[in-house]
Amino acid sequence: MPITDDLSPSLLLTLAFAAALSLGLVIKLWLASRQIRHVARHRDAVPAPFAERIPLAAHQKAADYTVTKARLGLLEMSLGAAVLLGWTLLGGLDALNQALLGLLGGGMGQQLALLVAFAAIGGLIDLPLSLYQTFVVEERFGFNKMTWRLWLGDAVKGLLVGAVIGLPIAAMILWLMGAAGPLWWLWAWCFWMGFNLLLMVVYPTFIAPLFNKFQPLEDESLKARVTALMQRCGFSAKGLFVMDGSRRSAHANAYFTGFGAAKRVVFYDTLLRQLAPGEVEAVLAHELGHFKHRHIIQRIVTMFALSLAGFALLGWLSTQVWFYTGLGVRPNISLDPAMAAAPNDALALLLFLLVVPVFTFFISPLFSQQSRRHEFQADAYAVAQSSGADLSSALLKLYEDNASTLTPDPVYVKFYYSHPPATERLARMQPTAQP
Template identity: 50%
Template sequence: MHTFTAIFLAALIITVLTRTWLATRHIRYILAHRDRVPENFSSQIKLEIHQKAADYTCAKTRLGYVSLSVETALLLIFTLGGGLNALAAFWSDWLSDPLVHGMALIISAALLMSVVEIPVSYYRTFVIEQQFGFNKMTPRMYFVDLVKRIALGVLLGVPLLFGILWLMEKMGSYWWFYAWLAWMGFNLVVLAIFPTWIAPIFNKFTPLEDAALKERIEQLMRKCGFKSSGLFVMDGSRRSNHGNAYFTGFGKTKRIVFFDTLLSRLDITEIEAVLAHELGHFKRHHVIKRIAWTFAMSLIFLWALGYLMQQPWFYQGLGVSVSSVPSTAMALLLFFLVMPTFTFLFQPLASLYSRKHEFEADKYAADNASAPHLIHALIKLYKDNASTLTPDPLHSAFYDSHPPAAMRIARLENLAHN
């Protein structure tokens, strides 16, 4: 066995076993606490609501076993199983230009992965979400959205892919730096056009009409020094009963968006507190910091790819013969297929960084709105979204970008008393 093959298989086994172990821990922990509401929430959340959240979370986690099995099987089929070799050989019979061949290879692999994932996604939407009263989608709407996402991916992704592959082919040993610049530019453009060009493809956005709420929000925005292109309500209830709020965009395209489901469940003071939390992300420069972090990591990954694509063992160890590599596209595809296997154990670091930002945004909301009102809003959202109050701590450390409910509420209560 090739040395890198053994390393890859070892990393894959560790990742799969760790993810399986974490999911099993999570289910067992939630079920162990299913029959009793945590003391801090017992006066506000009924036992049947707590049990619904436990059952909903366990159902989603169990489906994760299937997703993991499908992901792992597909990865092994594409690499050591010879799937990428077969795709490359198929396109070689039709396409001779290395750049066009490389694009066909990557696009066809991406489409195959998307098709394989559809049954799991469909089951999640029309069985689990339906069973717990969240799904509002029809099968027709589901597949229309799927077609829209594919079309959008083609419209935006194909030019980007062509540009990256062209840079890899033409810019010499430092192609990875030029590709990084192109990647940064692409992301900033998408961030800028998302609110006005991309999001409306999937949802309807209407200006906020509640005069009292609008005035309250505008006062908060003036207090926080936040300028946006408008306050909008999104028809989230067309697809789901889940509620949320966010601000999006970049520069002059910034806008604040409320799910209509959120507005129907929270009162004015609670909505103000939730918005103050979102504004806290802006005022504490979290968006800029996350963009900078993403760009820094992408530079490191592209540099690593620049090194690996020159190493025959990288291809051979993953089941691809060097002689069959038609272009740099194979290196790019292999790298992004196997990278999650080697980086999974570092995931808690990203979660920890995100949680730090959430705590900072909560403090900003407590300082500029009201900690008690944010607590009330969060508890309503936990109830309405069936978010478990008792996640397994280790599972949460790997997967949850937000702090566990008990920890978050405890910090807000401490802020309210200070």
């Protein structure tokens, strides 16, 4: 690892990181405050296009739910920025690394211990707000169905699955960083992409059933309707399943999971209770629209490209002393020529994962805009393949049942929303479907 007496790159990184973190936090707080004020101002009147379909009480519930979550988000953002600052410039990650070096010495064991300890501490910090979100906010608005026993079971299973899968993955990447030479990042990227593709295949069959029950769709009439739709659209799936989402939440959803021949169509049981058969068909047609327009492939290709760029950048940064010192960490460098320095690979990986989101936050609206464009395309496909009126009705039911506000702040939407607001989506369906 090259060592230089020139501290300017380190200082520049420190200043750039501090500036990006501060500016990002200011923007996030400003956007959240806009959302709170805008939704609260429109709480007392249902927007005209929905006045005959959405009761005032439901509109007010959605407004209150949105505002409550946004206010909690203000606290989460502030805490997140403080924790990030604590890990980096205030020396938290450096102190943890030095403590584990003193306890375990250098080597793979210490590096894995650093990753595990970091994840455990971060999880404990996030735990109170997560529990408050589930057992206070979601409970207050009638969405939480989770019991403490179920929550604890999910937590234990999540930790076990994370350990069984995550530790070998982390060990492999760390080994490649130390043993595969200057192009380790390319080999690590290939391994990471292969793992993600494999996960798309095995997740529906082996991992998801650990947390939810999946039963074959038993409604023969709905099954025939859905099967006919998929045949019209040239789509095949391994099966149609109903998931017991109501065990944890009253929120409704439907999704495709898996990859290639392992694709499955999954309906939340709450969705089937809330929607008529024609509306279920329209929702499924929307999801099929994403496949028809190759949105899933586009997203996978984008993920491949961005992750390749990320691994390449990490490959370079991990060799720069200023990358560590500029973020409050002392790299493991032995001053004794006869002694090998402890590896910095886990440090580099953690610092990269901590810092990159601070800078990429500013381009996130571009990805949100692309996602909203995909949703419009999927809506148009659904209207062409099923009933536009059914899709309109289904969307309104889902907005109402999920307490999604009909009056979000326009600037907040452009920055964060992956799905267009209801007013824009339904307006695009005209004249085929009227809100």
